[in-house]
Amino acid sequence: MQCHFNGNLLSQVLPPLLVIEIILGLLINGLALWIFCLHLKPWKSSTVLLFSLAMADFLLIMALPFRATYYWYGVNWMFGEALCNTCLFMMAMNRSVSTIFLMAIAVDRYMRVVHPHHAINSMSVFKASLVALGIWIVTIAMTAHVFMSKNLIPSSKHANNTYCESFMVETDPHTNMNWHKFEFLFSFYLPLLVILYCTIHIVSHLRGRQLAQHAKIKKALGFMILVVVLFITCFLPSNLTQVAIWIKTNQLIGDHTASEVCDALEELTSGFYISISLTYLNSVLDPVVYYFSIPAFKNICRKVLHLPQEEQTESTGKKPRETASHSLSQL
Template sequence: MSEATNETPCQPTDTPETLFEPIFMIIEMIVGLPGNMLALWIFCFRIKFWKPHTLLLFNLVVADVLLVISVPFRIATSLQGDFWVFGQAWCRVNLFMLAVNRSASIAFMTAVALDRYFKVVHPHHCISHMTLTHAGWLAGLTWTVVIALRIPLLTTNLLKQNETANISQCRSFNSYKEIPLAIQVHYVAFVAETLLPWILLLFCSARITCSLRKLRIGSQKNNIQRAIRAVVVISFVFTICFIPSVITGLGAMYIKRVHRGSCTSYKLMIKCFMMSLALTYLNSTLNPVIYCFSSSMFRDALKSAICRASFVKNIRPAKNKDTNL
């Protein structure tokens, strides 16, 4: 959180002091990349009949693809001591794609949870009878808003020359005496797009739980149990991936404005904030779990693919044996 001009007197650490961030991101990529490629394959080739919530989940996969493209550059930068070597233009594009992934993931996770909520709590509401066309328009509108809110990252110079360490640093969160309007939009979107959906997710979880308690037996109760499992999983992934960065970021701003003399606390909070940003990439790794809990069609297609792969593997030795006879 530092900038070459208009810097605050108390500056956070210029380079990472631990390997936590790059190692954590490498693990996320190793685990998350195969899972998301498998999910993309299932959505594209194994699911034949699409429903509105299936389309919303597919857009969540598309958002994760942006992360797959962008995170390797952040890993390389972290391993080089926060030294950005890919130029100013790609710095803006890279941070833009990371921010769009975060915003789109939050938006579509919330949309899936709201879809489950309305089908259980308000089954006769028009939203519960949303068509595939309506879901397509909703997805298009979501992408439009998400991209529009992150345009400031493409119009602002985010590449800082650190003369002390003789390196270039590419960061979307910098410390200014006077924050530019474009960056203010980015900051407000970062906080609002996390806290408001999080409150909605907690509300949906509570209401679906109340609906479950009113029922004792029957198939409807089973449907509600599946819905609440899906919403709880989404809420869990959302909380561990996105909430820490907002809490630490707001904590750093509070210390900076209210306790200006507490430089040590400010640096510590900034360090926690930078580490918590690595958690935001974890959503891509955990999203395949959401697909399994939120869509029976995806779950059935995954089981079918696994069973088919196992069957082919088992019959190949038999075919080889027959050939040798």
Template sequence: MPMEHTNCSAASTVVETAIGTMLTLECILGLMGNAVALWTFFYRLKVWKPYAVYLFNLVVADLLLATSLPFFAAFYLNGKTWKLGHTPCRVLLCLLTCSRGVGVAFLTTVALDRYLRVVHPRLRVNSLSLRAAWGISSLIWLLMVVLTPQNLLTCKTTQNSTECPSFYPIGETEVSATCQEVLFFLQVLLPFVLISFCNGGLIRTLQKRLRESDKQPRIRRTRVLVAVVLLLFGLCFLPSVLTRVLVHIFQEFESCSVQQAIVQASDIAGSLTCLHSALSPVIYCFSNPAFTHSYRKVFRSLRGRRKAAGSPSSNLRDCYS
């Protein structure tokens, strides 16, 4: 966080325990949900399209994000006491920040891909090969890796080895801190605007084209998927944007109660930015029936039911095609 007041403790056992518990649940759900999705990609999908490539990379990013969460959960459950030293803190923070940024980038790429294919089907970009889709995915990973090391190399740590900047690394200089803030807002607000625009255009186009009664369920399914994507993005990232704005507004206030409230709100909002890794499987289920079938099999297995015999395999036919 950019607001530091060494003489004002922001400790709250209730808030820290709640955040640690939330991160633990996000880790469990994220690992389980995305592991099933990964299995589905390898063993259930018979046809791969660029859309599937982008979703696959989203799954990988969410899995990487989930693997970093147990360490931050322990950090909060131990009263914001870091026991692993500076280097692991920075490495894990880099992993969290990079995978979170990659996840947002691929959510945006999926929305943009569907928008272009449905609203502007004659554009040459819609004829991209799988190799081109993998190339675009590699460029996204490379871009996010290049942007992320600021958080690893310039993040400020204190003399106390038990502290870790957690979700909000602080730049060593005012310039680096400002760059990090600008980068964060661009990584959240720009994708949100693009996703909203693309999904809005997608819905309008489908409503014009699919007026037949037998195709109305397809529109309803698409509407639900659009609503889920926007709700997921808004729930996970907009609170973080709001709290970081409040930090800058109230950073000069001397009141400890105000400082504590802002710090605690920022910690809660920061933990919500990782929630999308646990909720992304909802998007997969609406995108392809193969994922729905895989998750149902897991639920049946967990509930002790016998596996349904002779279930047909699904090809990659998303709800926008």
């Protein structure tokens, strides 16, 4: 049995949140893509990863107006099954591709700092494009199952409502954790572990070489911390609530009827849908990564926004070793 939730809270909270994400996302990502496509030359291998992340965010924003309308009309989908599946696919793909590209960006920075002489650091733009294409293909393959699932579901609580959801709670323990939920969790926890690994080893490497006070090193550390904070802020709440729903459902099944299980999970389920909408904030926050990752991107942004250009200052500390100098040149 599937749990059909009451959408009153979602109808109040999510439409204004999604509208803000849509407006800011269009403005900020439109500016980012404009800079990437027309003003940022020449590209580097790391630029390909950042551009792919910007494209994923822009595609997500195209689906959010339909989602905002869905919640605005009391959790009632009015656009048909094909568009329902397409929007759910776009949102699922964005979550997975964003986490994987953020992981790839962290690995790229890790290799440049900790292993500056590795051949991967001299990867051409063409090869980086092939890597990005591979990530897109794998992510699409992981989330394509959305099109094969029945996501348009008439509500048993409200006769006039039709749900468009890919995360319905099941009271059957054998179907409560399906591939879609597993992929949702896997595409978060694996990148999280990799990003934390890269960050910890970068900090350890730089402290071991006594470079922590160097200006460029501070920027590198700040960038990695930024990636970690952005990743956790956007993706952790929804994953924690998904795990909580799964655990609580398994605890309740067997001792309670299906309707009692659904009633007990009502509040937690609403919290999950609110937290998953916070996930889409990555489309607004990801450009901060581009801003602090590419100096040319920052300069163009400041010029477009009529902000004063930053003065280039040199570090006054001791000269780092040769390998460290090479690391800094790659940042």
